[in-house]
Amino acid sequence: MSAPALTKNQALVFDVLEKADGPLSAYTILDKLRDHGFRAPLQVYRALEKLLEYGVVHRLESINSFVACAHPGENCHSHGIVAFAICESCSQVMEFHDHEVDHRLMDWTKSKKFKAEKTTIEIRGLCEACAA
Amino acid sequence: MSAPALTKNQALVFDVLEKADGPLSAYTILDKLRDHGFRAPLQVYRALEKLLEYGVVHRLESINSFVACAHPGENCHSHGIVAFAICESCSQVMEFHDHEVDHRLMDWTKSKKFKAEKTTIEIRGLCEACAA
DNA sequence: ATCGCACACGTTATAGCATAACGCAATTGA
DNA sequence: TCAATTGCGTTATGCTATAACGTGTGCGAT
Numbered sequence: 001m002s003a004p005a006l007t008k009n010q011a012l013v014f015d016v017l018e019k020a021d022g023p024l025s026a027y028t029i030l031d032k033l034r035d036h037g038f039r040a041p042l043q044v045y046r047a048l049e050k051l052l053e054y055g056v057v058h059r060l061e062s063i064n065s066f067v068a069c070a071h072p073g074e075n076c077h078s079h080g081i082v083a084f085a086i087c088e089s090c091s092q093v094m095e096f097h098d099h100e101v102d103h104r105l106m107d108w109t110k111s112k113k114f115k116a117e118k119t120t121i122e123i124r125g126l127c128e129a130c131a132a
Numbered sequence: 133m134s135a136p137a138l139t140k141n142q143a144l145v146f147d148v149l150e151k152a153d154g155p156l157s158a159y160t161i162l163d164k165l166r167d168h169g170f171r172a173p174l175q176v177y178r179a180l181e182k183l184l185e186y187g188v189v190h191r192l193e194s195i196n197s198f199v200a201c202a203h204p205g206e207n208c209h210s211h212g213i214v215a216f217a218i219c220e221s222c223s224q225v226m227e228f229h230d231h232e233v234d235h236r237l238m239d240w241t242k243s244k245k246f247k248a249e250k251t252t253i254e255i256r257g258l259c260e261a262c263a264a
Numbered sequence: 265a266t267c268g269c270a271c272a273c274g275t276t277a278t279a280g281c282a283t284a285a286c287g288c289a290a291t292t293g294a
Numbered sequence: 295t296c297a298a299t300t301g302c303g304t305t306a307t308g309c310t311a312t313a314a315c316g317t318g319t320g321c322g323a324t
Binding site: 061062083085087088094096098100101104105108109112113114115116117118119120121122123124125126127128131 | 215217220226252263
Binding site for chain 1: 309310311312313
């Protein structure tokens with residue numbers, strides 16, 4: 001599950017995401033990689049699929065975008081549920097983990113015998129700077 | 133913020149969602165309402181926008197779909213954060229609330245001075261019946 | 265060695281989700 | 295009466311995501 005060496009396309013996509021200062025849509029990534037030979041959305045989506053699997057990139061469901069994981073080097077999957085705060089003004093994303101939240105959600109799923117595969121926690125709003 | 137009388141289109145859309153036994157996409161709703169004169173996506177999206185505002189319908193960000201609120205009559209906005217467990221096999225949705233989770237997330241946002249507007253919690257996986 | 269398999273890749277086409285922009289009609293309240 | 299608001303209908307368009315096909319490459323098993 002930890003990340004093997006990235007292929008060329010995967011490395012290109014990851015690089016774009018790491019250098020970006022906020023989440024990017026797949027099509028934005030595509031545009032940024034046209035100079036590197038990217039022509040079609042699938043090239044981006046296929047790379048993203050792997051990067052998500054390796055845990056080095058996260059998908060933000062509520063805005064259909066992707067961000068590099070905030071913990072370079074580590075495998076984010078081992079941190080429990082990942083939560084995001086997304087500023088709707090400047091689009092900065094803060095990533096955090098809260099074990100108590102994980103615990104409460106796991107309690108609930110256990111009590112319902114629900115087998116959780118993937119959990120999304122996203123808070124949209126305004127960051128401190130933008131709320132001023 | 134509590135729901136005023138629904139317009140014709142809003143009532144039609146709400147009715148479809150209430151009678152469905154799972155979440156529906158906007159285009160599925162559209163198809164179900166063609167016999168009632170619906171022709172275009174916007175008719176659905178505009179109704180949904182209001183129903184979401186009134187708190188009688190929820191949007192599931194991770195599957196681009198909509199469900200009627202599980203608390204008929206009440207205004208769901210007053211229950212704190214709404215969380216969903218979505219079965220990826222039978223697509224049943226369970227809606228629940230956990231004040232401790234709300235509390236932890238609010239603590240975090242306060243500590244970061246982040247002004248939360250809308251929070252999404254969605255757990256995808258398998259319900260008890262489908263996990264068997 | 266070569267066969268079969270898994271995987272990454274490229275391309276074209278298509279499916280699925282969402283909104284912009286225009287105009288019309290009904291309601292309301294100054 | 296006039297202006298503002300809200301809902302509605304239509305056309306067109308844009309954004310997001312995947313299906314289906316084929317190619318090439320590496321690699322282990324027979």
